[in-house]
Amino acid sequence: MVEDEKKKIVLDKSDFSTWYNDVVEVAGLSDKRYPVKGMNVWTPYGWKVMQAVDRILRREFDDTEHDEVQFPLLIPKTEFQKEADHIKGFDAEVYWVTHGGLNELDVPMLLRPTSETAMYPMFSLWIRSHNDLPLKTYQIVNTFRYETKMTRSFIRVREIHFFEAHTCHETFEDAEGQIREDCSIMDRLAKELCIPYLLVKRPDWDKFAGAVYTIGVDTIMPSKKTLQLGSIHQYRENFSRPYDITYEGADGEHHHVHQTTYGMSERLIGAIIGVHGDDKGIILPPKIAPIQFMIIPILAKGKVEMVTEAAKELEREIKEMGFRVKLDLRDVRPGSKHYDWEIKGVPIRVEIGPRDIENNTLVFKRRDLSTKAFIERKDLKEEAQKALDEVEKEMLSRVENIMEDGVKEVDSVYDGKDLLGTGWDGIIKTNWCGEMECAREMETQMDKTFLGYPLKDAVSGETEKKDGNCMNCGKPCDTVVMLSKSY
Ligand code: ZN
Numbered sequence: 001m002v003e004d005e006k007k008k009i010v011l012d013k014s015d016f017s018t019w020y021n022d023v024v025e026v027a028g029l030s031d032k033r034y035p036v037k038g039m040n041v042w043t044p045y046g047w048k049v050m051q052a053v054d055r056i057l058r059r060e061f062d063d064t065e066h067d068e069v070q071f072p073l074l075i076p077k078t079e080f081q082k083e084a085d086h087i088k089g090f091d092a093e094v095y096w097v098t099h100g101g102l103n104e105l106d107v108p109m110l111l112r113p114t115s116e117t118a119m120y121p122m123f124s125l126w127i128r129s130h131n132d133l134p135l136k137t138y139q140i141v142n143t144f145r146y147e148t149k150m151t152r153s154f155i156r157v158r159e160i161h162f163f164e165a166h167t168c169h170e171t172f173e174d175a176e177g178q179i180r181e182d183c184s185i186m187d188r189l190a191k192e193l194c195i196p197y198l199l200v201k202r203p204d205w206d207k208f209a210g211a212v213y214t215i216g217v218d219t220i221m222p223s224k225k226t227l228q229l230g231s232i233h234q235y236r237e238n239f240s241r242p243y244d245i246t247y248e249g250a251d252g253e254h255h256h257v258h259q260t261t262y263g264m265s266e267r268l269i270g271a272i273i274g275v276h277g278d279d280k281g282i283i284l285p286p287k288i289a290p291i292q293f294m295i296i297p298i299l300a301k302g303k304v305e306m307v308t309e310a311a312k313e314l315e316r317e318i319k320e321m322g323f324r325v326k327l328d329l330r331d332v333r334p335g336s337k338h339y340d341w342e343i344k345g346v347p348i349r350v351e352i353g354p355r356d357i358e359n360n361t362l363v364f365k366r367r368d369l370s371t372k373a374f375i376e377r378k379d380l381k382e383e384a385q386k387a388l389d390e391v392e393k394e395m396l397s398r399v400e401n402i403m404e405d406g407v408k409e410v411d412s413v414y415d416g417k418d419l420l421g422t423g424w425d426g427i428i429k430t431n432w433c434g435e436m437e438c439a440r441e442m443e444t445q446m447d448k449t450f451l452g453y454p455l456k457d458a459v460s461g462e463t464e465k466k467d468g469n470c471m472n473c474g475k476p477c478d479t480v481v482m483l484s485k486s487y
Pocket of ligand 1: 438474
């Protein structure tokens with residue numbers, strides 16, 4: 001019954017918005033029928049994908065000396081109100097808890113929209129001397145934001161699967177070093193997830209509430225609109241002062257710590273779906289695919305038992321090699337099985353039938369290119385690894401193309417309009433003199449908003465500089481900026 005219902009949906013990526021909602025549903029990644037809008041149910045397959053991403057995050061942050069913690073979900077209003085800008089930034093998005101049972105609470109509490117105000121009162125107790133620094137923590141928890149715009153699975157939700165790292169350091173330079181480490185983590189993560197990304201320092205008017213500066217991690221969706229996947233913030237002493245987080249230095253004096261944060265969410269999955277999916281379904285990067293190999297037995301009449309046994313043996317074998325593998329023994333035609341696992345983005349489907357058993361061969365079908373290859377059974381281990389590597393390589397080359405086609409340099413408003421006239425609607429890279437008037441005019445003329453200042457690379461943390469002229473007024477300047485349409 002479910003099968004039939006699924007097949008009624010025709011996936012057509014040329015209508016991206018409808019396609020996205022449909023593909024999330026038919027791939028079984030999330031169920032949005034829960035009676036609170038924007039609070040979606042993680043279905044088993046979607047949760048496995050998210051857990052695979054979380055495993056990479058945990059590995060990266062554990063390897064860089066961060067410690068995982070878990071803070072309470074509820075934050076007392078009194079703690080939330082300590083940092084003024086932070087409140088301003090989140091006030092309209094907060095869910096409040098006002099009652100405990102039948103009693104009105106003396107101090108109302110809120111569901112964390114992010115955890116600065118939950119963690120920092122405790123950091124102030126934990127940190128005593130410079131020996132306690134750096135303090136590097138992270139947690140993976142649900143956060144809540146009262147979203148008023150239209151919600152969309154993984155992209156705009158009210159209950160967010162949130163990764164947040166919070167660090168404390170002795171000096172501003174130490175904190176800057178942390179931000180560079182964060183950028184390099186993002187670089188490695190993006191490669192494993194096969195997603196395009198840009199590191200862009202936000203303009204001052206668009207930074208995080210309470211931050212000294214914010215680096216946005218943006219991806220480029222097929223529409224060429226940007227989607228913020230995460231953000232990295234330099235707080236300097238903006239939070240350590242109101243929350244009184246101090247340490248005794250080697251000089252015997254008390255100093256406020258310097259802090260950074262790094263946030264990411266299930267938008268990482270939204271990016272993978274959007275960037276790589278096609279009219280056949282989603283395509284999962286091999287490193288996070290819950291099932292890397294799906295075995296589909298060709299059960300010819302009279303040979304059912306023999307093929308089933310051989311397929312089970314093959315499953316055991318592939319599992320022992322350390323890959324994630326499953327065998328589809330449902331009583332449906334092989335064609336339907338192929339169709340179902342194609343939708344779910346399994347990188348390699350493995351066919352085994354009577355003839356393959358006789359010839360000691362297997363058939364590998366790749367999800368990304370829809371190609372078919374005959375594999376000698378004796379070469380299985382090497383061929384299996386090679387197949388996954390090739391899928392990843394192909395996905396990364398697609399990412400490269402998206403990056404190349406997604407960003408174009410422009411010298412003047414005139415050139416910009418020319419470019420947009422061709423129907424291309426991606427990210428514009430240009431020079432800006434720093435005048436707000438020019439910024440507003442550039443935004444209006446290009447019908448895009450300031451994304452910010454692109455970083456030169458993930459390592460240096462420096463923004464890109466290039467001699468040129470302000471896109472709007474023509475004044476010589478070397479500040480490079482990007483403008484985009486964003487989700
Ligand atoms: Zn100007």
